[in-house]
Amino acid sequence: MVEKCFIPTSLAEALEIRKETKARPLAGGTDLMVQYKQGQGITPVFPWPVMIISSIGELRGIEKGEDGSVLIRALTTPYEIANCQDVPYPVREAASRMGAVALRNSATIGGNIGNASPKGDLPQPLILLDATVVLKSLDGDREVLLDDFILGSKKTDLRDDEIIYAVRIPKVEYTHVFYRKIGTRRANAISKLSLSCLIRVEDGAVTDFRASSGAAGPKVIRSRETEAILKGRRLEDVKSLIPEVLDGWNRAISPHAMPEYRRNTTRRMLEHFLLESVSASSECIIH
Amino acid sequence: MIEFVLNGRQVRFSGNPLTRLIDVLREDFGLTGTKEGCGEGECGACSVLRNGKLTTSCLIPVGAVCGDEIVTIEGLRETEQGKCLIDCFAEAGAVQCGFCIPGMVMAAQALLLCNSHPDEDDVRLAISGNICRCTGYDLIVDAIIMASEKGAGLW
Ligand SMILES: Cc1cc2nc3c(=O)[nH]c(=O)nc-3n(C[C@H](O)[C@H](O)[C@H](O)COP(=O)(O)OP(=O)(O)OC[C@H]3O[C@@H](n4cnc5c(N)ncnc54)[C@H](O)[C@@H]3O)c2cc1C
Ligand code: FES
Ligand code: FES
Numbered sequence: 001m002v003e004k005c006f007i008p009t010s011l012a013e014a015l016e017i018r019k020e021t022k023a024r025p026l027a028g029g030t031d032l033m034v035q036y037k038q039g040q041g042i043t044p045v046f047p048w049p050v051m052i053i054s055s056i057g058e059l060r061g062i063e064k065g066e067d068g069s070v071l072i073r074a075l076t077t078p079y080e081i082a083n084c085q086d087v088p089y090p091v092r093e094a095a096s097r098m099g100a101v102a103l104r105n106s107a108t109i110g111g112n113i114g115n116a117s118p119k120g121d122l123p124q125p126l127i128l129l130d131a132t133v134v135l136k137s138l139d140g141d142r143e144v145l146l147d148d149f150i151l152g153s154k155k156t157d158l159r160d161d162e163i164i165y166a167v168r169i170p171k172v173e174y175t176h177v178f179y180r181k182i183g184t185r186r187a188n189a190i191s192k193l194s195l196s197c198l199i200r201v202e203d204g205a206v207t208d209f210r211a212s213s214g215a216a217g218p219k220v221i222r223s224r225e226t227e228a229i230l231k232g233r234r235l236e237d238v239k240s241l242i243p244e245v246l247d248g249w250n251r252a253i254s255p256h257a258m259p260e261y262r263r264n265t266t267r268r269m270l271e272h273f274l275l276e277s278v279s280a281s282s283e284c285i286i287h
Numbered sequence: 288m289i290e291f292v293l294n295g296r297q298v299r300f301s302g303n304p305l306t307r308l309i310d311v312l313r314e315d316f317g318l319t320g321t322k323e324g325c326g327e328g329e330c331g332a333c334s335v336l337r338n339g340k341l342t343t344s345c346l347i348p349v350g351a352v353c354g355d356e357i358v359t360i361e362g363l364r365e366t367e368q369g370k371c372l373i374d375c376f377a378e379a380g381a382v383q384c385g386f387c388i389p390g391m392v393m394a395a396q397a398l399l400l401c402n403s404h405p406d407e408d409d410v411r412l413a414i415s416g417n418i419c420r421c422t423g424y425d426l427i428v429d430a431i432i433m434a435s436e437k438g439a440g441l442w
Contacts, residue, residue: 005305005350028347033307034328039326043306043307043310044305046305052305052348052351055351055353102343105342187416
């Protein structure tokens with residue numbers, strides 16, 4: 001069986017093909033080529049038509065908006081993201097820890113989101129920053145919160161005539177930020193657990209606090225309720241509120257495998273971030 | 288029809304665009320220096336350069352390299368840089384069974400193209416996606432550092 005494969009060279013052409021044939025985009029192929037592999041020396045077989053979108057120039061590149069937001073187009077690779085100073089720290093850091101060198105040159109942000117694996121590394125810090133996904137179809141654009149776009153493990157709200165065009169990260173101000181990925185080894189390790197946190201302290205008061213956990217449930221976890229515990233509080237009160245935050249966060253996450261380990265590690269990382277943030281004298285990255 | 292540049296020559300492929308690049312290299316162009324270990328992007332044995340950047344050819348369909356420049360170990364070994372790397376791998380005694388070595392040399396080349404004076408950490412990071420079952424890596428790291436010193440000016 002030779003299934004249909006298209007290689008559009010422009011976005012307009014890709015959207016036509018998508019509408020007519022429902023062909024699925026193949027960007028870097030680093031998820032799809034493994035998922036549908038047939039074995040050594042054999043061409044992967046896909047149960048649906050495929051369109052290879054890697055030569056569409058309009059889907060490449062990172063752009064900083066006048067409002068301070070950052071637009072990362074779908075074909076941007078982890079290598080490019082990790083090396084772009086316009087991209088906020090936790091997203092850069094997550095990109096720099098994906099796979100190994102070759103993977104970071106092939107994988108794409110669009111594919112990481114489209115695949116919607118709970119172990120995917122980019123959605124976690126993007127959701128921390130309230131990033132949105134820009135979707136295009138022949139009927140026009142729509143922009144939705146990434147947190148809403150990813151419905152669950154391997155499930156997204158992508159319509160079968162749509163393509164992920166880009167991810168937009170709004171300008172988010174913070175004074176302290178943290179990112180940690182825990183895997184089995186340094187290279188080509190799928191996340192066992194990841195956590196991003198940020199806090200904004202202005203004139204001795206916490207004006208923003210957020211955390212997001214990856215691989216600790218079917219999708220990335222945020223908890224507005226837990227975040228609200230610290231918002232508006234004086235910095236000197238934060239220490240005494242840490243146990244409440246940790247308990248709230250522990251209720252929010254729902255790790256499937258090794259729940260004890262994941263809960264304890266998450267708790268320790270979050271506590272570390274908060275303790276370091278309250279004692280740090282100036283803006284900094286917490287390691 | 289898929290056209291790309293392979294080791295400096297313009298080439299065409301008219302088969303299924305979803306054919307893995309590694310299969311096109313090995314079967315259609317007879318470039319068997321590129322090895323298949325895992326077939327899943329984990330071992331690096333199939334590494335080639337795509338537009339100067341390291342890529343695992345088992346994960347990429349040939350239809351994705353239209354217009355790109357692909358360099359395999361056969362192309363690299365004809366260059367001064369490639370010769371230097373290969374000589375240093377031999378001199379450092381970095382080769383045992385040899386299966387991982389084409390991928391290692393490609394990873395070393397990708398590193399030296401963007402950092403001509405790497406330290407040991409840079410080298411270890413650069414080959415962290417390449418698995419070697421024989422050497423324990425130390426001699427490979429030595430070989431790459433040696434190449435960066437002996438080949439000063441080449442990169
Ligand atoms: C060795 C190895 C190591 C890995 N390590 C990591 C890691 O550390 N962290 C991590 O998060 N992932 C990792 N991955 C998984 C994978 O590389 C990433 O999920 C990657 O970002 C997928 O991108 P891609 O472009 O290759 O996806 P593809 O395989 O091309 O596509 C994946 C899915 O997204 C859809 N898609 C792609 N682009 C679009 C678009 N523009 N619009 C709509 N749908 C689209 C596809 O239809 C498909 O369903 C690893 C994979 C391998 C093989
Ligand atoms: S064969 Fe491609 S990475 Fe192992
Ligand atoms: S020399 Fe045998 S795998 Fe590396």
